[in-house]
Amino acid sequence: MTGADLLLDHxxxxxxxxxxxxxxxxxxxxxxxxxxxxxxxxxxxxxxARRLANSLGLPRFGNEAVRIEVPDCPGExxxxxxxxxxTIRDLIGRVSPDAxxxxxxxxxxxxxxxxxxxxxxxxxxxxxxxxxxxxSGTWDLVVLDTPPVKNALDFLxxxxxxxxxxxxxxxxxxxxxxxxxxxFGRLLLGTSALVFKLLGYIFxxxxxxxxxxxFQAFRGLxxxxxxxxxxxxxxxxxxxxxxxxxxxPTSASVETARFFLGExxxxxxxxxxxIANLRHRVGPFEPDPEALLGALARGLGxxxxxxxxxxxxxxxxxxxxxxxxxxxxxxxRLTQVQQAMGGGQxxxxxxxxxxxxxxxxxxxxxxxxxxxx
Numbered sequence: 001m002t003g004a005d006l007l008l009d010h011x012x013x014x015x016x017x018x019x020x021x022x023x024x025x026x027x028x029x030x031x032x033x034x035x036x037x038x039x040x041x042x043x044x045x046x047x048x049a050r051r052l053a054n055s056l057g058l059p060r061f062g063n064e065a066v067r068i069e070v071p072d073c074p075g076e077x078x079x080x081x082x083x084x085x086x087t088i089r090d091l092i093g094r095v096s097p098d099a100x101x102x103x104x105x106x107x108x109x110x111x112x113x114x115x116x117x118x119x120x121x122x123x124x125x126x127x128x129x130x131x132x133x134x135x136s137g138t139w140d141l142v143v144l145d146t147p148p149v150k151n152a153l154d155f156l157x158x159x160x161x162x163x164x165x166x167x168x169x170x171x172x173x174x175x176x177x178x179x180x181x182x183x184f185g186r187l188l189l190g191t192s193a194l195v196f197k198l199l200g201y202i203f204x205x206x207x208x209x210x211x212x213x214x215f216q217a218f219r220g221l222x223x224x225x226x227x228x229x230x231x232x233x234x235x236x237x238x239x240x241x242x243x244x245x246x247x248x249p250t251s252a253s254v255e256t257a258r259f260f261l262g263e264x265x266x267x268x269x270x271x272x273x274x275i276a277n278l279r280h281r282v283g284p285f286e287p288d289p290e291a292l293l294g295a296l297a298r299g300l301g302x303x304x305x306x307x308x309x310x311x312x313x314x315x316x317x318x319x320x321x322x323x324x325x326x327x328x329x330x331x332x333r334l335t336q337v338q339q340a341m342g343g344g345q346x347x348x349x350x351x352x353x354x355x356x357x358x359x360x361x362x363x364x365x366x367x368x369x370x371x372x373x
Contacts, residue, residue, distance in 0.1 A: 014242070015244050040138075041143065156236075275350065276337070
């Protein structure tokens with residue numbers, strides 16, 4: 001599979017990996033290359049540092065897709081940044097059995113208190129928003145820049161998180177002491193009696209009433225959350241989806257990449273391969289500073305202290321040797337990633353570019369490295 005195949009043969013490309021490897025820039029570069037190939041592309045990010053906006057030359061963007069003007073581009077490039085608070089409210093509206101239930105939940109003080117915590121789970125919110133934009137059919141290709149995760153399982157486990165929260169057994173524990181006809185008479189009974197009694201002492205019966213109302217309303221969302229999580233997992237495993245593990249040639253990043261490869265394989269999720277970003281590149285032959293620059297250095301250094309030219313040439317040679325040693329070390333580290341890859345998976349690499357990747361021309365250079373690899 002070439003870089004072009006990755007962008008033309010799939011409807012969803014998910015970039016995963018640790019932080020600090022240029023994952024945001026890689027996602028944007030892939031999206032740009034697909035647009036240049038004639039596709040209508042959305043790049044979705046949940047990056048709180050807004051690096052994708054900077055990479056695309058935008059001051060900022062939000063929960064609505066924004067078109068990026070690309071000169072001489074036969075396709076369309078759009079970008080969107082996840083708004084977690086907006087996403088969780090949209091989600092409640094979609095999975096609620098009716099508008100009245102959605103309003104009860106969205107207006108409940110318990111929900112308002114925990115909504116920010118739920119929305120703060122960026123990996124979960126990413127999967128929810130991703131499902132919406134992919135299932136809308138608006139885009140030929142969606143490229144997702146996933147959040148950097150400390151635990152590689154967080155993003156892969158995210159789809160079922162609220163389904164587990166609304167599990168019938170969990171709801172039963174909270175709702176068992178409550179009977180609408182008898183009010184709080186049963187709050188003093190059962191295994192949860194002490195918990196409810198303590199909450200009643202601290203917050204009062206009005207709080208317990210609202211808590212019970214919240215769980216009563218939320219219980220009806222279980223089927224919706226379960227069906228949605230199953231649909232997201234099916235989307236992950238679809239043949240039109242490709243996971244791409246992005247790493248840098250560092251020990252920690254390589255270890256995370258190997259772990260991701262194993263997890264994706266174990267979960268039956270399609271992984272196209274690995275993109276090794278930020279590599280140091282050197283030429284095939286070690287240069288001779290004296291032969292290349294000796295005469296020029298001595299000519300320009302005639303009015304400087306003795307041996308200045310020789311010192312400069314020696315330092316240039318030493319710097320080149322250190323760079324070659326670093327490149328060789330990176331090559332050995334990336335060999336470990338390649339050994340962990342499965343059959344049919346592809347290895348791409350991109351060099352460390354000078355300066356920050358903060359505009360379309362630089363993104364285009366990065367994308368060309370990946371497309372031609």
